[in-house]
Amino acid sequence: MASQSVFVVAIDFGTSYSGYCFSLASGTDQIRQVYWGAEHGLKTPKMPTSILFNQKQEFKYFGYDAVMKYKSLPSSQADSWYFFQNFKMQLYNTNVTLGMKLKATNGKFLPALTVFSESLRYMKDHALNTIKEASFQTVYSEEEITWVITVPAIWNAAAKQFMRLAAKEAGIISDMLSRNLIIALEPEAASLWCKQLPHEGFMADSSDKKKFEDSPGIQYIVVDCGGGTVDITVHEIQQNHYLKELHKATGGGWGGNRVDENFINFLKEIFSDGIWDEYAKRHPTELQNMMYNFSLQKCSASREAVYIHCYYNLTRVAGSKKDISQFFENVAGTVWCDGTIMITYEKMKSFFDYSINNIICALREILCKPEMDKVQYILLVGGFASSIILRDAVRQAFSNKYHILCPMEAQAAIVKGAVLFGVNPHIITSRISCRTYGLCVCEKFDSAIHDARKRRVSKTGDFIYCTDLFEKLVEIGESVNIHEAAHYDFFPIEPDQTKLASLNTVVHTTNTIICDLPVTAGKPLDWSLTYT
Structure with missing residues (x-):
């Protein structure tokens, strides 16, 4: 946390839903939770991670406002927004570049940096207004103000660096090295919340x-079950109640979006032939x-079984082919029920198979390792963990x-x-x-172990060496202990050498910065590597 901070604002930028909380930096006894959707008759701790730009590619709405506005647009206009x-x-799991673009529902593209930075700008401005009122x-x-943005540990x-750049573009920080922005790993943040909860803070749906x-x-x-990804990490509580990571994030x-995809594919099978x-x-x-x-x-x-409202235009399009009830004949696990699609609980569970099988398989792979023998708890967190089917x-x-x-407020x-x-980032003592x-x-050069093709001789002729090692x-x-520096000594090979490329490397668990480092001929370079 920046030493001058009065407030800590944490933004949970999720795949499906996003939100933020804040508190005084002097203590977290009263974390202020912001609720969304009141103007639409809702009250939720997070809002949809949805953003809408107009025909001129100008930001207009985020969250519920974006969804509702987009829904209200005539089809002729929706195609141009x-x-x-x-x-x-x-x-996730892609080659992230500064120039990458994202595809909108109309099939057109906008720069990814624009989409992310405008999303963060909206939440930043909303948070500042809320703090001003409070x-x-x-x-x-x-x-x-210290800002914290959460990201999946498996990114x-x-x-992770892209999110910091998006925060800079959003005006959250003025430069990339600002200490007023902390990138937090989602399962670590959830772990900190769960470990301080009382017994009543967890769901009581088991014996x-x-x-x-x-x-x-x-x-x-900690199993962080989000809409897009599922993050799994293992922690151990230390003597000072700080946390040590025992297993690399996997x-x-x-996430829950896979369940949505399976539901969509199920409807495609029912309403076939295009x-x-x-x-x-x-x-x-x-x-x-x-x-x-x-x-x-x-x-x-x-x-229990779930009932999904079937909207007018779906019944109209399907009804142009045959009576809609006939689409559900001989379809296991679902029934047409007077304007709704009834899905049995067993059929609903089948939509979760892909996610659940992968989660359980990953957990078994971790827990079968000898070094995990002392693990006692499995904490399920994230919006997807609210599902009784998953739990x-x-x-x-x-x-x-x-x-x-599973915490009550998963x-x-x-x-x-x-x-x-954000109040105490040093609470994580080490990571894998x-x-x-x-x-x-x-x-x-050692002829016994080195490749002769990489043999080189210095300009002075008194040093034979192997390159590219x-x-x-x-x-x-x-x-790796956080904030602990490891020191290394390197020597220039040539007497007139003035620079070593790509040596000043500060390896973060969230990003890597590489730049050139000047050296003095004939003198050792004392170089340190710090993990933060």
């Missing part, structure tokens, strides 16, 4: 009444309504050995934990390196 949703997934109109300077360094112990030596797995694109494709193309606003209804149903705590599956697989816990656990992290880091060096500094899976 730029509507984006679930776009955060474009940064602090009796007092206006605080940039240096008096690569380029994606396991074990309270989570915030005691030194306790080891547990996971994949197994009927569904025609409906989706001509009536995107109705489809938005249907999918929003389904997203609420999939995270229900009920083990039941994890309990069935692991409750005989582990205590399965969706808000990450953003509230991010506030805690997800990559091997090193640099290119030269060594004295890899000096390993940190190995994948190695535990």
Whole structure:
């Protein structure tokens, strides 16, 4: 946290839903939760991660406003506006570049940096207005607010760095190295929130009444179940109640959106022969309504059949072929029920198979390792963890050995934990390196081990060396203490050498910065590597 900060603002920029919380930097006894959708008859801790630009590519709306405005547009106008949703997934498992573009629902493209930065700008401005109202109109300077933005732990360094750049473009920070912005890993933030919760802070939908112990030596797995990705990390509580990471972050694109995709594919099978494709193309606003209804149903705590309202234009398009009830004949697990599609609980569970199977498989792979023998808890967090189908599956697989816990505010656990992290970012003492880091060096040539094709002689002729060798500094899976510097000495080869390229490397768990470093001929270079 920046030493001058008065407030900490944490932004949970999710694949499906986003929101923010804030508190005074002097303490987190009262974390202010912001609710969304009141003007639309709703009250939710997060809003849809949806953004709308007009025909001139100008930002107009974000969140519920973007969804509702897009839904209200006539089809003739909707095709010329730029509507984006679930776009955060474009940064996962891909080659993130500054010039990358995102595809809107109208098939046209906008720069990814524009979409992300305008989204962050909206939340920044909203947060500043809220803080202004909460602090009796007092206006605080940039240096008096520490911002925290959450990202998946399994994102690569380029994606995490892209979020920092988007924050700069949004006006959250003025330069890339500003200490007023902290990039927080989502499962770590959730872990901080869960470990300080009382027993009553967890859902009581199982016979396991074990309270989570915030005691030194306790080891547990955090499964962050979001809309796009599922992040899995393992933590151990230290003597000072700080956290040590025991296993490198793992996971994949197994979030709640996969369930939505399976539901869509199910409807395509029912309304075949191009009927569904025609409906989706001509009536995107109705489809938005249907999918929003389904997203609420999939995270229900009920083990009963669900009813999805079938909108007018779908019945009209389908009815032009045959009576709509006939589409449901001989379709297992669903029934046409007077204007609604009834889906049995068993059929609903089948939409979760891909996500659940991957989550359970990943957990078993981690837990079978000898070093994980002391793990006692599995914490399920994130909006997708609200689903009783997901929680039941994890309990069935692991409750005989582990205590399965899910916080009451599963969706808000990450953003509230991010506030805690912003107040004390040193609470994470170490992380497991997800990559091997090193640099290119030269060594004295040894014919027994070195490739003769890489043999070189210095300009003075008194030093024979091998070029293009890899000096390993940190190995994948190695535990690295945060903010601890490792020092290395390197010597220039040539007497007139004045620069070593790509040596001043500060390796973050969130980004890597590489630049040239000047050297003095004949003198050793004392170089340090710091992890933050």
